[in-house]
Amino acid sequence: xxxxxxxxxxxxxxxxxxxxxxxxxxxxxxxxxxxxxxxxxxxxxxxxxxxxxxxxxxxxxxxxxxxxxxxxxxxxxxxxxxxxxxxxxxxxxxxxxxxxxxxxxxxxxxxxxxxxxxxxxxxxxxxxxxxxxxxxxxxxxxxxxxxxxxxxxxxxxxxxxxxxxxxxxxxxxxxxxxxxxxxxxxxxxxxxxxxxxxxxxxxxxxxxxxxxxxxxxxxxxxxxxxxxxxxxxxxxxxxxxxxxxxxxxxxxxxxxxxxxxxxxxxxxxxxxxxxxxxxxxxxxxxxxxxxxxxxxxxxxxxxxxxxxxxxxxxxxxxxxxxxxxxxxxxxxxxxxxxxxxxxxxxxx
Amino acid sequence: xxxxxxxxxxxxxxxxxxxxxxxxxxxxxxxxxxxxxxxxxxxxxxxxxxxxxxxxxxxxxxxxxxxxxxxxxxxxxxxxxxxxxxxxxxxxxxxxxxxxxxxxxxxxxxxxxxxxxxxxxxxxxxxxxxxxxxxxxxxxxxxxxxxxxxxxxxxxxxxxxxxxxxxxxxxxxxxxxxxxxxxxxxxxxxxxxxxxxxxxxxxxxxxxxxxxxxxxxxxxxxxxxxxxxxxxxxxxxxxxxxxxxxxxxxxxxxxxxxxxxxxxxxxxxxxxxxxxxxxxxxxxxxxxxxxxxxxxxxxxxxxxxxxxxxxxxxxxxxxxxxxxxxxxxxxxxxxxxxxxxxxxxxxxxxxxxxxxxxxxxxxxxxxxxxxxxxxxxxxxxxxxxxxxxxxxxxxxxxxx
Numbered sequence: 141x142x143x144x145x146x147x148x149x150x151x152x153x154x155x156x157x158x159x160x161x162x163x164x165x166x167x168x169x170x171x172x173x174x175x176x177x178x179x180x181x182x183x184x185x186x187x188x189x190x191x192x193x194x195x196x197x198x199x200x201x202x203x204x205x206x207x208x209x210x211x212x213x214x215x216x217x218x219x220x221x222x223x224x225x226x227x228x229x230x231x232x233x234x235x236x237x238x239x240x241x242x243x244x245x246x247x248x249x250x251x252x253x254x255x256x257x258x259x260x261x262x263x264x265x266x267x268x269x270x271x272x273x274x275x276x277x278x279x280x281x282x283x284x285x286x287x288x289x290x291x292x293x294x295x296x297x298x299x300x301x302x303x304x305x306x307x308x309x310x311x312x313x314x315x316x317x318x319x320x321x322x323x324x325x326x327x328x329x330x331x332x333x334x335x336x337x338x339x340x341x342x343x344x345x346x347x348x349x350x351x352x353x354x355x356x357x358x359x360x361x362x363x364x365x366x367x368x369x370x371x372x373x374x375x376x377x378x379x380x381x382x383x384x385x386x387x388x389x390x391x392x393x394x395x396x397x398x399x400x401x402x403x404x405x406x407x408x409x410x411x412x413x414x415x416x417x418x419x420x421x422x423x424x425x426x427x428x429x430x431x432x433x434x435x436x437x438x439x440x441x442x443x444x445x446x447x448x449x450x451x452x453x454x455x456x457x458x459x460x461x462x463x464x465x466x467x468x469x470x471x472x473x474x475x476x477x478x479x480x481x482x483x484x485x486x487x488x
Numbered sequence: 489x490x491x492x493x494x495x496x497x498x499x500x501x502x503x504x505x506x507x508x509x510x511x512x513x514x515x516x517x518x519x520x521x522x523x524x525x526x527x528x529x530x531x532x533x534x535x536x537x538x539x540x541x542x543x544x545x546x547x548x549x550x551x552x553x554x555x556x557x558x559x560x561x562x563x564x565x566x567x568x569x570x571x572x573x574x575x576x577x578x579x580x581x582x583x584x585x586x587x588x589x590x591x592x593x594x595x596x597x598x599x600x601x602x603x604x605x606x607x608x609x610x611x612x613x614x615x616x617x618x619x620x621x622x623x624x625x626x627x628x629x630x631x632x633x634x635x636x637x638x639x640x641x642x643x644x645x646x647x648x649x650x651x652x653x654x655x656x657x658x659x660x661x662x663x664x665x666x667x668x669x670x671x672x673x674x675x676x677x678x679x680x681x682x683x684x685x686x687x688x689x690x691x692x693x694x695x696x697x698x699x700x701x702x703x704x705x706x707x708x709x710x711x712x713x714x715x716x717x718x719x720x721x722x723x724x725x726x727x728x729x730x731x732x733x734x735x736x737x738x739x740x741x742x743x744x745x746x747x748x749x750x751x752x753x754x755x756x757x758x759x760x761x762x763x764x765x766x767x768x769x770x771x772x773x774x775x776x777x778x779x780x781x782x783x784x785x786x787x788x789x790x791x792x793x794x795x796x797x798x799x800x801x802x803x804x805x806x807x808x809x810x811x812x813x814x815x816x817x818x819x820x821x822x823x824x825x826x827x828x829x830x831x832x833x834x835x836x837x838x839x840x841x842x843x844x845x846x847x848x849x850x851x852x853x854x855x856x857x858x859x860x861x862x863x864x865x866x867x868x869x870x871x872x873x874x875x876x877x878x879x880x881x882x883x884x885x886x887x888x
Contacts, residue, residue, distance in 0.1 A: 151650075154650075155650075155653065155654055155657055158654055159654060159657060159658065162666075163662075163666065166666045166667075166672060166677075167666070169671070169672065169675050169677075170675070171671035171672070171674045171675055172669075172671045172672070174671075175671050311872070311875055311876065311879070312868075312872060314875070315819065315868065315871040315872040315874075315875045316868055316871075316872075317823045317826060317827065317867070317871070319826060319827065319830045319843075319846055319850075319864075320826075320846070320864040320865075320867055320868050323846060323849075323850055323853060323860045323861065323864045324861065324864060326850075326853050326854070327853065327857045327860070327861055330854065331853065331854050331855075331857055332854050332855060334857065341853065341854050422659075425659050426659060426660050426661055426827075429659070429661045430661075430827065430830065433830075433831070434850065441661075444659070444661060444662060444665075445661070445665070445831065448661075448662065448665030448666070448669070449665070449669075451671070456662075459662070460658070460659070460662055463657075463658075463659045463662065464657050464658075467656075467657045467659075468657060
């Protein structure tokens with residue numbers, strides 16, 4: 141088990157390194173840097189002005205060196221610019237170049253500087269992550285019980301009317317991407333033209349003060365897609381369990397149907413959905429990006445879109461590091477949890 | 489003129505779809521009559537779910553076909569604007585009807601005074617041209633890499649699996665933003681990726697045929713020559729954009745059969761890129777499962793080559809799960825296309841595809857519903873149809 145964990149951690153680290161390097165490489169391609177220079181400087185910069193702007197800020201050096209700096213294994217640059225000013229990577233505005241530390245990278249806990257928000261990238265990210273965590277938490281609080289209930293109810297009597305109704309519901313929701321369900325929900329509940337006007341179509345105010353009115357729609361939008369998916373998995377696993385030998389034995393012994401479902405079937409039927417729920421979290425991330433954009437909720441997903449659109453390199457790298465960690469950690473948890481839930485499986 | 493009532497709107501829309509109805513009736517009639525002779529396809533018509541799904545799918549396929557090839561079904565041009573029709577509700581009559589134009593906007597006008605109904609129809613042509621083809625390419629890439637990874641195992645498997653997991657660890661939207669923005673397109677990376685991806689079908693076909701016919705050189709040699717000649721010609725026509733000064737531009741313009749619009753190529757490549765690792769994993773898993781079967785051992789004992797065993801023994805025997813997954817994955821590709829459009833990536837902003845029109849329509853969603861809801865329901869019905877079809881196919885193939 142220890143060796144397995146160690147190997148997984150090693151692969152995780154390697155994946156994270158490769159991935160951030162790819163993001164680093166793509167964001168540091170010259171056209172992207174040119175765009176960055178023009179949005180930070182001014183839009184009518186000449187070619188020469190752009191290249192000196194980039195050169196003064198250390199952008200034109202080899203990608204590997206810059207990546208090392210970002211990581212914190214190569215000393216940060218100190219460049220005397222063509223405009224006479226000396227700039228250092230580790231010296232933000234107001235700090236003397238001489239006082240700056242030699243290394244400042246992710247390993248030192250410095251996530252860089254957000255060129256869009258004009259503050260430390262770390263601060264921007266943690267704020268977004270907190271907001272998104274809150275949204276995800278509510279989405280999961282709604283998703284998991286609803287999906288499991290639907291799945292179990294549908295799966296316990298295969299082919300019944302309840303099964304068909306609930307299966308139709310779950311297949312429709314799992315075929316609806318967030319940008320469709322969000323649009324439909326806004327149209328029904330929030331539109332000022334013909335809708336019910338019960339809720340708000342924007343969740344911007346929910347960032348400070350989340351209420352039922354401004355927060356329910358984004359949560360439902362994220363939850364709906366996962367509900368359908370998890371419910372279908374639960375149903376499949378439940379129908380499989382219900383046809384197992386030991387359930388038949390219990391029936392022949394005269395155990396009531398309620399007890400069969402609650403005491404005999406449920407525990408075994410919930411093993412497979414557990415993995416699905418955990419692995420659903422990275423997919424929730426994609427849904428979160430769409431939902432946050434649609435409802436203008438300035439969390440992690442919104443940050444991803446904004447930093448990618450503005451080539452905010454440091455934030456984009458931080459965002460990808462965190463998403464990779466989320467993906468890999470959830471995979472690890474699902475593997476380990478599966479072993480604990482299902483004693484028949486052993487990690488070799 | 490008076491605006492139309494809802495009943496009239498529905499009637500006129502149904503009338504516009506007339507060629508689609510005829511085509512669907514014909515397909516259903518023929519299929520149901522001969523369903524016992526049609527194998528798995530015929531068995532769709534034994535399950536209600538499968539039939540509903542199939543009906544939804546071929547509804548959009550025929551709509552896309554008639555709109556894209558014959559300009560039928562739609563009432564207006566998807567990008568032409570008619571004055572006075574901005575944000576008008578469904579059924580509004582044109583202000584100055586003249587002889588050529590259809591006198592109504594059946595599902596209203598959008599914020600740029602274009603016909604929402606026609607946009608949806610032409611959007612289907614774009615979606616149904618890209619999504620299935622991109623899925624198919626993803627399949628070819630995934631199969632060509634997944635089969636040897638599962639069959640040979642070892643270091644090849646380790647490396648390929650690591651790469652696949654690497655791509656899968658990317659959040660899809662980050663990947664899109666990194667690949668599809670105009671700055672990255674300007675560096676030519678998507679063009680190079682296209683050059684890599686498009687070579688896979690050719691390699692696949694050549695290996696596929698060679699594995700079977702290499703014992704009969706008199707058949708194999710001319711066949712491969714023809715395939716290679718046509719394949720390479722198509723390949724270079726696809727990847728090169730003669731005279732546009734892009735990165736892959738060395739193929740003489742006279743031999744260039746067609747050019748794919750830049751935006752479409754980028755979108756296509758990114759959908760293939762996102763899909764192929766998952767297909768690789770599915771294919772690898774299936775191969776690992778099947779390679780211990782007796783018929784594989786029998787072929788090995790006969791002395792067949794590895795590629796023959798992979799492509800002519802293993803692949804045909806795992807077609808069931810692959811076909812089911814193919815349906816689901818077209819739906820997923822449709823969702824991905826919509827996501828790209830929703831973020832305004834790739835396709836030009838005036839493109840009538842569903843994602844882009846949802847994106848345009850959502851900005852005024854609190855006031856005008858129809859421009860966003862129409863493509864949203866179109867997309868929903870197509871994806872739902874594909875999911876139902878996959879469910880029906882799975883059910884029927886499990887009955888054996």
